[in-house]
Amino acid sequence: MSLKFNISSDMPDLFSEYPLKIFTIKNRIVFPPVVCFHYSGDDGIVNERNIAHYTARAEGGPGIIVTEATAVWKDGRLAPFQLGIWSDEHIPGLSRIAETVKKNGVLSLIQIHHAGLITPPSVSGSPAGPSPDEKKPGSRSLSVDEIRIIRDAFITGALRAKKAGFDGIELHGAHGYLLNQFASSFFNKREDEYGGDLYGRLKLATEIIRGIRAVCGEDFIIDYRLGANTPTLEDGIEVAKYLESLGVDILHLSHGGSLQNLPRTPKDFEFNWIVYSGTVIKTHVKIPVIAVNEIKTPERASKLIEKGLTDFVALARPQMADPSWANHVKNNEPINLCLSCKPKCRWYEDSNLCPAVIKLASSRAGELMS
Ligand SMILES: Cc1cc2nc3c(=O)[nH]c(=O)nc-3n(C[C@H](O)[C@H](O)[C@H](O)COP(=O)(O)O)c2cc1C
Secondary structure, X not given: OOOOOOOOOOOOOOOOOEXXXXXXXXXXXXXXXXXXXXXXXXXXXXXXXXXXXXXXXXXXXXXXXXXXXXXXXXXXXXXXXXXXXXXXXXXXXXXXXXXXXXXXXXXXXXXXXXXXXXXXXXXXXXXXXXXXXXOOOOOEEOOHHHHHHHHHHHHHHHHHHHHHOOOEEEEEEOOOOHHHHHHOOOOOOOOOOOOOOHHHHOHHHHHHHHHHXXXXXXXXXXXXXXXXXXXXXXXXXXXXXXXXXXXXXXXXXXXXXXXXXXXXXXXXXXXXXXXXXXXXXXXOOOOOEEEEOOOOOHHXXXXXXXXXXXXXXXXXXXXXXXXXXXXXXXXXXXXOOOOOOOOOOHHHOOHHHOHHHHHHHHHHHHHHHO
């Protein structure tokens, strides 16, 4: 597959503005969704730790912040301590996140989510998705009535996000969660209206997107985090074009659950297959695209933007390790580096265990004492 570069005469850089509908996004840096486990409790209500986390990232200078995966349905959470948007009781806390993000001139989106078959036993004894997962005993397929309840939960969740003051939402259609399961022929074996060809597999997403647009209006941003390999990159391209035709405003290209048939990255392409997939999909759509995954450094981020390979770059771990990453890059200041913990980022357990965060906190304590 070949790439066509969209290099324009006035070449953008990492700190170029981007006009989107009624918004002017101040730069091309995105803080993507990052669940902060153990911050909230079983009620999914925002607390002071969430506010401090988003305030620090918003003050740190990105153009867009996508608040972490937030559950539209209590029985579809990915953990018992995930933020929620399934009830009006969540609105006051979420509005504090929207406020602190917007106060810093950052476009404020929130990722709305249902885990589907990946719902863990601590949340539901019978995880459900488009079709049962043979590797998950007790898993089952959703009935059409249940699909419609979940569809309405996404639409109501988006309306709550709007009431809380967010500029828009991001639908979590990646990483093997519910919308990704429906879209992908790898997971979706249904023979009814919510399965079959691409349009059937995307019927749930279609109804959600149309419903959100109807209740939240034209100016409300609808971003879709798409698993670029759903299940192949060729399918991902078709899904992306279809989502654009539905009026999605931004595509955020990540991975799609299944690790089979991964796209082959050209030898001279210095980023991984996830970024590669995003850059390929960019050549097939006109709406802005966010590329993500192991972009890591300002040099690499700049290269992607300056070559026109993507419109936005998302950096998660770098901005977790250094909340002021964007400002530091802009001002040519040192960055507190992510230490790439193996086998897994320590934030999955608790951000207090992140060695980069610990290093930053101790250097700040040292500064205060000196
Ligand atoms: C601790 C942790 C939590 C994450 N939570 C989410 C999430 O809520 N929603 C989501 O779509 N991706 C989530 N991700 C994936 C990130 O958004 C991002 O795609 C990934 O970390 C790769 O980007 P990076 O190499 O810049 O870190 C999470 C990643 C980490 C490390």
